[in-house]
Amino acid sequence: MLEMKPLTEADLEAYFDLFNDQGLARNAGTVPHPVDLDWARERMISRREAEANGELKDRGFFEDGRFVGSGGYFFRNGELEIGYSVHRNERGRGLATRMARMVVAMAREDRLKGPIIANYFTDNPASGRVLEKVGFARAGLGTGTSMAREGEIESQRMELRGDVRVVDPVVSDYPVLFEQQLDEDARWQAGASRVYASAGEYQAHMEAAMAAGAVRRTILHEGHVAGYLASSDRQGMREVSYWLGRAHWGQGIATKALAEFLDQMGTRKSALCARVAKDHPASLRVLEKCGFVRIGEDSFYSDTRGEQVEEYIYRLNNR
Known part of the structure; x- marks a missing residue:
C-alpha cells in the first residue's frame, strides 16, 4: 500500500x-x-x-x-x-x-x-x-x-486541465452548493422540493443526513466546486443522486463524477438504484453511460412544479 x-x-x-x-x-x-x-x-x-x-x-x-x-x-x-x-x-x-x-x-x-x-x-x-x-x-x-x-x-x-474529482466535502463547499441548488431551471428539471433558507441551514441538513448514514461527496471540476453526489437508503433500497451547477452542464462532468463515485464506494457490486424525472433526458443519459438500466416507473409530487412528476427507476447493472 x-x-x-x-x-x-x-x-x-x-x-x-x-x-x-x-x-x-x-x-x-x-x-x-x-x-x-x-x-x-x-x-x-x-x-x-x-x-x-x-x-x-x-x-x-x-x-x-x-x-x-x-x-x-x-x-x-x-x-x-x-x-x-x-x-x-x-x-x-x-x-x-x-x-x-x-x-x-x-x-x-x-x-x-x-x-x-x-x-x-x-x-x-x-x-x-x-x-x-x-x-x-x-x-x-x-x-x-x-x-x-x-x-x-x-x-x-x-x-x-478539466480534471474531475470526487472528494469529501469541506465547510467552504457548502455556500457554493447552496447557491447552485437555488437555480430555478435546475430545480424544475430535477423536480426538487425543499428550498433551504440559508447556506447554514443547507449545511446543517446535509451534515445531519451524513450522520444518519448518507454518503456525500463534492464534485470538483478543475478544483472548482461543480456539484455533489450522494447515496442514501430509501424504501429499502440504496439510491444515488447528484446535482451539478449550471456552469458545469454539458461537459461530461456528471458522468465522470458518477463513475468515480461508484468506484470509490464499491457500489459496482451492490444493488444501487436511482430515480430520474422522465422529462430529464440528460440525467437519464448519465445513468445509462455509468451502467444503470431502467427497471420501473413511479411518480412523486414536486413543490417546484406544483404537480405529480413521472419518473423512471434505474438499477446499477452489475453483470
Missing part, C-alpha cells in the same frame, strides 16, 4: 539517500550532485517552513512503511505546479504514476483551482509518459535550470 505523509526527522537519512543520486539530480532542477546530509536536512527544514507560509506542500511516499520517494505541489510564477521523485531502487514499478496522481488529488482536496502544471527535461521522456497517464497534455517547449548539469536544459511543459 502506498501512503503519503509529512516527513519527519526520522526520515532524514532515507531522504538524503533519495536525492544523493546522480540520475535523479540530472532530471531535477533544484538538486545538485553530490549532496550531503546537511543539504538534505536544510532542504527538509526549508520546505517545512515554506509549507507553513502556504508556498508549497511536500510529502514523503511510503510503501508498506518503506520510504520510496517524495513529491508535492508548489507555486511558480503564479501557477500551480507538481513534482515528484522516486528512489533509484524503486523505479520501474509504476510508482511515479501513482505518486503523481496522489499529488494532484492532494492539490484538489486542498481546493486549489485552475490548471496544474508540470515540467520535465526533454531528454527524460519517461517522465512525460508518466504525466500523460495522469491526464497531462503537452503545452509547449521551454528551458529549465539544472543545478546538477550547471546549465539551462530544454524542457517540456505539461498541463492538466
Whole structure:
C-alpha cells in the first residue's frame, strides 16, 4: 500500500539517500550532485517552513512503511505546479504514476483551482509518459535550470486541465452548493422540493443526513466546486443522486463524477438504484453511460412544479 505523509526527522537519512543520486539530480532542477546530509536536512527544514507560509506542500511516499520517494505541489510564477521523485531502487514499478496522481488529488482536496502544471527535461521522456497517464497534455517547449548539469536544459511543459474529482466535502463547499441548488431551471428539471433558507441551514441538513448514514461527496471540476453526489437508503433500497451547477452542464462532468463515485464506494457490486424525472433526458443519459438500466416507473409530487412528476427507476447493472 502506498501512503503519503509529512516527513519527519526520522526520515532524514532515507531522504538524503533519495536525492544523493546522480540520475535523479540530472532530471531535477533544484538538486545538485553530490549532496550531503546537511543539504538534505536544510532542504527538509526549508520546505517545512515554506509549507507553513502556504508556498508549497511536500510529502514523503511510503510503501508498506518503506520510504520510496517524495513529491508535492508548489507555486511558480503564479501557477500551480507538481513534482515528484522516486528512489533509484524503486523505479520501474509504476510508482511515479501513482505518486503523481496522489499529488494532484492532494492539490484538489486542498481546493486549489485552475490548471496544474508540470515540467520535465526533454531528454527524460519517461517522465512525460508518466504525466500523460495522469491526464497531462503537452503545452509547449521551454528551458529549465539544472543545478546538477550547471546549465539551462530544454524542457517540456505539461498541463492538466478539466480534471474531475470526487472528494469529501469541506465547510467552504457548502455556500457554493447552496447557491447552485437555488437555480430555478435546475430545480424544475430535477423536480426538487425543499428550498433551504440559508447556506447554514443547507449545511446543517446535509451534515445531519451524513450522520444518519448518507454518503456525500463534492464534485470538483478543475478544483472548482461543480456539484455533489450522494447515496442514501430509501424504501429499502440504496439510491444515488447528484446535482451539478449550471456552469458545469454539458461537459461530461456528471458522468465522470458518477463513475468515480461508484468506484470509490464499491457500489459496482451492490444493488444501487436511482430515480430520474422522465422529462430529464440528460440525467437519464448519465445513468445509462455509468451502467444503470431502467427497471420501473413511479411518480412523486414536486413543490417546484406544483404537480405529480413521472419518473423512471434505474438499477446499477452489475453483470
